[in-house]
Amino acid sequence: MSRILADIKGFGRQYLRSKVGAFFTFAFPILLILLFGAIYSASGNQKVSLPVQNLDGSPFSVAYLNELNNTTLVNIKMIPADANITNYINDNSLSLALQIPANFGSKIAGGLGSNYTGPVLVTVYGDRSQSTFGTAVAAVEAASVSYNYNLSRTLPLVAPGVQDLKEGYKFLDYFLPGVVGITVMTNSLFSMSSICAEYRQRGFFKLLATTSLRKYEWLISKFVFFSIILVLSLLTTFAVASVVFGTHSTITLLSLVMIPAGTFLFVSLGMLLGVGIKDPESGAAVANAIGFPMMFLSGSFFPLDMMPNFLQAIATALPLTYFNNGLRDTMVYGNTGSAIANLLVVVAIGFIFFLLASRLMSWKER
Amino acid sequence: MSEGLIQVEGLSKHYPPNVKAVDDISFTIQPRQIFSMLGPNGAGKTTTVEILEGLRTPTSGTATIFGVDVTKDYSSLRDRVGILPQSFEPFDNLKPTEAVQYWAGLYDIKMTKSQVNSLLERVDLTERKSVISRSLSGGEKRKLGIALSLINEPELLFLDEPTTGLDPKARRDLWRLIEEIRKKGTTVFLTTHYLDEAEKLADDVAIMHKGKIVARGSPRDLIARYGKMTVIVLSGAGSEALREIRRRGIEATEENGDVLVPVKDPTEMRAIFQKISGIELHAKDIYTRRQSLEDVFLNLVGAKMDEGDLKP
Numbered sequence: 296m297s298r299i300l301a302d303i304k305g306f307g308r309q310y311l312r313s314k315v316g317a318f319f320t321f322a323f324p325i326l327l328i329l330l331f332g333a334i335y336s337a338s339g340n341q342k343v344s345l346p347v348q349n350l351d352g353s354p355f356s357v358a359y360l361n362e363l364n365n366t367t368l369v370n371i372k373m374i375p376a377d378a379n380i381t382n383y384i385n386d387n388s389l390s391l392a393l394q395i396p397a398n399f400g401s402k403i404a405g406g407l408g409s410n411y412t413g414p415v416l417v418t419v420y421g422d423r424s425q426s427t428f429g430t431a432v433a434a435v436e437a438a439s440v441s442y443n444y445n446l447s448r449t450l451p452l453v454a455p456g457v458q459d460l461k462e463g464y465k466f467l468d469y470f471l472p473g474v475v476g477i478t479v480m481t482n483s484l485f486s487m488s489s490i491c492a493e494y495r496q497r498g499f500f501k502l503l504a505t506t507s508l509r510k511y512e513w514l515i516s517k518f519v520f521f522s523i524i525l526v527l528s529l530l531t532t533f534a535v536a537s538v539v540f541g542t543h544s545t546i547t548l549l550s551l552v553m554i555p556a557g558t559f560l561f562v563s564l565g566m567l568l569g570v571g572i573k574d575p576e577s578g579a580a581v582a583n584a585i586g587f588p589m590m591f592l593s594g595s596f597f598p599l600d601m602m603p604n605f606l607q608a609i610a611t612a613l614p615l616t617y618f619n620n621g622l623r624d625t626m627v628y629g630n631t632g633s634a635i636a637n638l639l640v641v642v643a644i645g646f647i648f649f650l651l652a653s654r655l656m657s658w659k660e661r
Numbered sequence: 662m663s664e665g666l667i668q669v670e671g672l673s674k675h676y677p678p679n680v681k682a683v684d685d686i687s688f689t690i691q692p693r694q695i696f697s698m699l700g701p702n703g704a705g706k707t708t709t710v711e712i713l714e715g716l717r718t719p720t721s722g723t724a725t726i727f728g729v730d731v732t733k734d735y736s737s738l739r740d741r742v743g744i745l746p747q748s749f750e751p752f753d754n755l756k757p758t759e760a761v762q763y764w765a766g767l768y769d770i771k772m773t774k775s776q777v778n779s780l781l782e783r784v785d786l787t788e789r790k791s792v793i794s795r796s797l798s799g800g801e802k803r804k805l806g807i808a809l810s811l812i813n814e815p816e817l818l819f820l821d822e823p824t825t826g827l828d829p830k831a832r833r834d835l836w837r838l839i840e841e842i843r844k845k846g847t848t849v850f851l852t853t854h855y856l857d858e859a860e861k862l863a864d865d866v867a868i869m870h871k872g873k874i875v876a877r878g879s880p881r882d883l884i885a886r887y888g889k890m891t892v893i894v895l896s897g898a899g900s901e902a903l904r905e906i907r908r909r910g911i912e913a914t915e916e917n918g919d920v921l922v923p924v925k926d927p928t929e930m931r932a933i934f935q936k937i938s939g940i941e942l943h944a945k946d947i948y949t950r951r952q953s954l955e956d957v958f959l960n961l962v963g964a965k966m967d968e969g970d971l972k973p
Contacts, residue, residue, distance in 0.1 A: 297766065297769055298766060298767055298769060300766070301762075301763060301765075301766020301767055302763075302766070302767065304763065304766070305752070305755065305759070305760075305762075305763030305764075305766065305767075308754065308755060308759060308763075309752050309753070309754040309755055310754075312754035312793075313753075313754055497750050498746050498747070498748065498749070498750070499752070501711075501716055501746055502744075502746055502749075503767070504715070504716060505714060505715075505716075505739065505742075505744045505746075506739070506764070506767040506768055507739055507740075507767060507768050507769055508767045659715075659716045659717065
């Protein structure tokens with residue numbers, strides 16, 4: 296026990312004095328929260344800029360533009376009526392535009408009388424792959440529905456109602472557990488694979504082998520050290536998110552258990568990767584090759600159901616997915632049962648990695 | 662032969678397909694001596710030492726320290742053995758005081774602040790004890806390494822090429838330290854490729870080449886057996902003088918413009934000088950040089966050693 300404590304103290308001093316260690320433990324998650332918090336806290340109130348070319352100019356089209364403006368989803372900017380719209384879009388590098396045709400007023404007037412020949416089409420120009428396109432189309436559809444009601448003087452019989460599942464919760468509340476997941480993975484996995492490679496290259500393993508410290512004691516000391524600093528990192532990150540952005544997700548007892556469990560998993564995986572790595576550069580490359588895709592495919596930055604089915608299938612094979620899900624279950628949804636199930640998966644995978652790493656890792660030469 | 666502190670019998674370490682890093686060596690080391698294993702890079706010194714340190718498994722043979730088989734029960738020796746590995750580098754972000762405390766903890770040893778300071782004073786690191794290790798010089802890092810290897814007050818200390826890559830002053834400082842350690846009763850197993858280091862420090866030398874021990878004895882014995890004892894050096898005399906000397910039946914060689922005349926028997930010295938004095942020489946200086954382990958090594962291996970590499 297005293298050897299484990301000595302190693303925690305000695306290793307901890309070295310790790311926290313290295314700029315890389317201190318950055319990835321404390322500065323990195325806070326930086327992520329501040330950046331994403333700033334981006335997403337503004338996006339809720341942002342309107343999409345929608346350039347409109349009105350080729351009609353009748354009171355009908357002016358009324359339609361008023362309906363469009365009332366949606367509060369778009370900022371309307373006018374395109375000169377005499378401009379060629381495709382040239383104008385290219386010349387001004389626009390990603391969106393709306394064109395009201397020249398026969399807008401006359402066709403509506405005809406339809407209101409006895410000469411209905413079908414709806415008049417307003418055309419949205421844009422790129423379907425961009426999120427602003429969806430917002431613009433939704434605004435045009437909403438304006439068209441409302442305009443049709445008003446002209447035909449019918450009363451709406453069905454209207455959508457919205458109820459927040461988590462009153463006051465923001466995107467950042469869902470994002471925060473993902474940041475914690477990334478921080479735990481980055482510190483444990485990336486550090487351990489590099490440390491193993493560096494210790495082998497610089498002969499530290501041989502040096503340790505000559506002391507009374509046992510291999511399992513060294514592994515335990517790394518697990519305990521990273522668990523402690525990552526819990527501190529979690530508390531710091533939450534404090535910053537709460538003070539700066541007023542987040543509502545909570546640090547539960549289970550989340551404090553999840554951190555050591557995730558640390559155990561990724562420290563063990565890092566050691567397993569470190570078994571065959573000879574130098575720190577290769578260690579960083581291998582850890583990045585495994586950790587980087589995992590970061591994006593495990594629901595750290597965005598929900599898994601946004602991804603195609605085949606990527607969702609891959610996500611189920613990634614340990615970070617269960618760690619992220621477990622953290623969200625307990626910190627955001629308050630679903631303790633599901634969080635415990637995810638916790639057990641994390642511990643089980645970690646145990647397999649730990650057994651493999653401690654069996655395959657050798658401090659001595661063959 | 663009396664039972665030694667270290668006893669090695671028929672020790673071999675082979676690597677596939679056909680590399681014999683250590684090839685059937687046997688030796689015994691007596692306590693309270695500095696034993697030096699001398700040889701060029703790749704001779705098998707470090708492999709031998711690492712087998713004795715329990716870090717490698719031999720292909721065949723036995724090795725015991727204090728009567729304990731190192732391949733079976735090295736852990737029981739940990740408290741009695743200190744080790745400075747080859748190319749030792751301390752942990753970058755620890756101060757020497759912290760490194761000593763850390764290392765003591767790994768041996769389950771509690772050291773007071775004054776004990777830590779006293780150990781660092783012993784290796785002459787008092788003034789640098791609070792500097793982050795990455796800022797220490799090469800010599801200071803090795804001194805710290807020796808301090809770490811002395812934490813458990815070992816009876817046997819392995820120093821694997823402790824002065825490689827250091828400047829002359831740092832080497833001399835470490836030599837002083839190693840001599841002091843021996844004076845306190847610790848047996849030192851020193852591997853080196855510096856002939857002057859072995860000659861200066863060692864009581865007992867084993868010259869290793871291609872995995873085998875090719876000579877063994879004290880530096881004086883080895884020089885007596887394999888050297889040519891004394892050489893008369895005619896500095897800057899050149900090839901013309903060499904021809905004249907040889908014409909008079911005197912054995913001589915030329916090295917970098919100097920003419921070297923070996924004197925195998927000291928009683929012949931006067932006669933050789935008389936013969937040489939009859940020749941008109943244009944030498945800058947004439948002096949005698951006692952032969953060293955360098956000459957022994959050249960005679961045994963047929964090549965000189967420069968920073969551990971063999972030069973023809």
